[in-house]
Amino acid sequence: MRVLLIGSLLVGFVASFSATVGPPRTQRSAEAAQDELETFHKWADDHGIERKVKIQQDTTAGGGRGLIATQRIEPGEEVVKVPLDATLRLEHTPELDLDDNWAGILSRILHQEFLSGSCSPFAPYVANLPKEAPLTPCRWNSAQRHQLHNDTFVQMIHENSQWRKRQLTNQNVDHLHVVDYMKYLDLVCSRTLKGCDGSRQLVPLIDIANHAPSEAGGGRFVVDREAVYLLAGCRGIQEGQAVTLDYGARTVDDFLLHYGFVPHRCVSDSVSVNVGDAEVVSICWSDIRGYRGHDREDIRQACARLLDSSATSLEEDAALMNSMSLRDEADQSALSYRYAKKSLLASAAGIQGGGAQSAFTFR
Numbered sequence: 001m002r003v004l005l006i007g008s009l010l011v012g013f014v015a016s017f018s019a020t021v022g023p024p025r026t027q028r029s030a031e032a033a034q035d036e037l038e039t040f041h042k043w044a045d046d047h048g049i050e051r052k053v054k055i056q057q058d059t060t061a062g063g064g065r066g067l068i069a070t071q072r073i074e075p076g077e078e079v080v081k082v083p084l085d086a087t088l089r090l091e092h093t094p095e096l097d098l099d100d101n102w103a104g105i106l107s108r109i110l111h112q113e114f115l116s117g118s119c120s121p122f123a124p125y126v127a128n129l130p131k132e133a134p135l136t137p138c139r140w141n142s143a144q145r146h147q148l149h150n151d152t153f154v155q156m157i158h159e160n161s162q163w164r165k166r167q168l169t170n171q172n173v174d175h176l177h178v179v180d181y182m183k184y185l186d187l188v189c190s191r192t193l194k195g196c197d198g199s200r201q202l203v204p205l206i207d208i209a210n211h212a213p214s215e216a217g218g219g220r221f222v223v224d225r226e227a228v229y230l231l232a233g234c235r236g237i238q239e240g241q242a243v244t245l246d247y248g249a250r251t252v253d254d255f256l257l258h259y260g261f262v263p264h265r266c267v268s269d270s271v272s273v274n275v276g277d278a279e280v281v282s283i284c285w286s287d288i289r290g291y292r293g294h295d296r297e298d299i300r301q302a303c304a305r306l307l308d309s310s311a312t313s314l315e316e317d318a319a320l321m322n323s324m325s326l327r328d329e330a331d332q333s334a335l336s337y338r339y340a341k342k343s344l345l346a347s348a349a350g351i352q353g354g355g356a357q358s359a360f361t362f363r
C-alpha cells in the first residue's frame, strides 16, 4: 500500500503486496526458508491467527509467494483472522496523515523490530518478510525511467523519491541504517492495510496475498476492534487454489509506483489525454464502446495523436514484450507500463492495433 504524496490518491491505499518482487532467493537454501516458514506458522498459532491457507511459492505470480487455500472456501467466507495483537499498527491521528508520515513511522517501528533480532516479539514475522524491497521506479536509474516514455509520470516518481528522503530525515535515520530503513519503508508502502477508521497496519499472513481484481475473484479485508479478516472474493476458492486480495481500483501508474508491478490486465486503469484548448480528459476502459472506441470523435483523434507521438508503436512494444527474456525487471515493467497505456489509447481511438489490444478488452 502506498502512500502517496498526492493527497487525494492517498485515500484507500490499502492492500498489501507481496511477492513478485526481487530476484529469486537462489542463494538461500530451501531448507532455511522452510525453517523460517515453520517458525512463522508456530508463531501464528501462538498468536491466535486462524487460517484456511498455507504459504506457497506461487508460480502464477512471477515466482513470488502467495496464499493457497487448504480447503474449499465459499464466497465472502472468512479465510484468515489475525488478532490486532499480532499486527504492527498505528491508530489514526490527523498528524499521521500529514505528508503520509504514518509510513515513515511504521517503517521505523518495523526497522526497530528487525534490529532487536530474536528479542523482537515479531521476529518470525520480520524474518519471513521478502528479502528484497519491491522494485518500484524510485529504485530505477534514469535510463530505466526514461523507458516509461512519460515525463509526467517520471516527475511523479521524482516527487515520490523526495518524499522517501523526507522520511529518512523526519525519522532521524542513522546513515548506517539508510539502506535497511529504505527497504522497510518500501515494504511498508506496499503492504500496509488501511482500516475504515484510518488505522494503518502490517498484518502477518494477509500481507502475503497477491493481487487480483475483484472481477477476477480477488478478496477483501476488514478491520474491526479485535482483528483483521481476509474474506474470500465473489467466486469462492477451491482447495489448492490461490487466495488473492483486491488491492483496489488503481491505475497502472499507482500499481507501479507503490507496489512495483504492472498488473497483467488492469480494468481500473486510465490515461489522461489533452483534447485541444487545455481540456484534459481522463479515459478509462469503461468509456470504450467496443471496436469503435470512445464516443467522442475529438477524443478518438486526440488518442490517435498521442499514440503517434510516442517513441515506439504499440506493435513495436508488443514485439519487444515477446522477446523479453533478455531484459531486467525494471525494463520489463517499463515496457508493460507503456504497453498498457498504449492498449488503452488504441482502443479509445478505435484503432485495431494488430490484435494487440484484444488481450486487454474485458468486455
Ligand SMILES: *[C@@H]1O[C@H](CO)[C@@H](O)[C@H](O)[C@H]1NC(C)=O
Pocket (backbone or CB within 6 Å): 150, 151, 152, 153, 156, 253, 270, 271, 272, 273, 306, 341
Ligand atoms: C503519464 O503519466 C501520468 C501520471 O502518472 C498519467 O496521468 C498519464 O495518464 C500518463 N500518460 C500516458 C500516455 O502514459
